[in-house]
Structures are given as structure tokens and as C-alpha cells.
Amino acid sequence: NAGVTQTPKFQVLKTGQSMTLQCAQDMNHEYMSWYRQDPGMGLRLIHYSVGAGITDQGEVPNGYNVSRSTTEDFPLRLLSAAPSQTSVYFCASSYSKNSPLHFGNGTRLTVT
């Protein structure tokens, strides 16, 4: 029972580099989302998806791109990394609106 799997766990990037954070869930959840966590800021929503082929912006979408080609996968792309994107990133999914979110274990990203 894998749940929500995020890779990698840690990543260091140089300013301007691009990369993709991977997220996969095996619970057949329609809703998936990406959050970033910064000290003193809580968790802020970056992008979310309510099903394959459907994505929308959250609170802090700038500099990030997502796609949802399958129910299972929801990758987050950093187009041109900036030091302001240094953060811990969480992927989360849920079955329905009144179901709690299931979180991945997070990715700590450092941009130098």
C-alpha cells in the first residue's frame, strides 16, 4: 500500500536550472495537489487537479507548471529555478471533498 509517492526526497539546483518533481498515487484519487511549505508560512497551494486532463492554479503558481495525463501521476515542473523556490514541496491527494488529504513525504529543494 504505497499511498502517495514523491521523488526525489532531496534536490539541489542552481539558479536557472529546470527539473520535475514526481508524484504518484495508487489510491485512484481524482484530486491531487502540490503545496510548498516555508517557515512561518504554513502550506501554500501551488497547483491542483480534479481529474486527468484538468489542472488549475492555486495561491502561488508562478514559476511552476503541472500536467495530469493520468489519474495516478501529477508532476510539478520548475521551469527556471530561483532561490525563492527553495522550500519543502508536498504532493497530496484525496478521494473526495470531504475526505482528508493523503500526503507524500515531501521533497526538500534548495536553489543556490
Add this chain to the structure above:
Amino acid sequence: AQTVTQSQPEMSVQEAETVTLSCTYDTSESNYYLFWYKQPPSRQMILVIRQEAYKQQNATENRFSVNFQKAAKSFSLKISDSQLGDTAMYFCAFRSGGSNYKLTFGKGTLLTVNP
């Protein structure tokens, strides 16, 4: 847009004692869902308890209970018989009851349980 406020950035409690973490939220909706999540040093996000706004009864999960005051838009978490393993960051979160799946989090309260 909904907002969630946790007014206590840090709290501490002695082992075996009771502590209450505060959370208030702002919404014009009548149907919504509220959650408390725990984040220990391992960074994992763990659901502690949830409350559906249309239910009058306060949710309880073992040593964890909530005081849900809908009119006051307050959703506090009470931890009884605190244990060292309760040391963690606690986040309050709000989700609309409409078609919007988005979960809005407060900034968190760091709880330290002292031996």
C-alpha cells in the same frame, strides 16, 4: 477567499497535562470541512482529526478532541494526557463544501511536550 488563523506560533506543555491549540477561520459558507494535521520532525503530514460543519457534535479521536464553535468560526484542538510523541507542528485547515477541493492551511503552531 477563506483564511485560517492560528494565533499561537509556539506552545509548550508538560507531559500528561492538557493543552489547547487555537484556530479561527473566515468564511461566508455554511457547509465546509475542518481538519487538524500534525507534522512531527520526520516531516510527514498526519491527519489528527476532522470536523464537518453541519455536524453539531464535536469530533473526538482518542486523546484528541475539538471544540467547534460555528458561530464564532473557531476550531480549537485539545490534546489530553500529552505525550512526548505529540511534539510536532500542528496545522489547522479549511476546505469548502462546494465544488472547490482546495485546502487552506493556517501557519501552524509548534507544540513541545516537556518531560
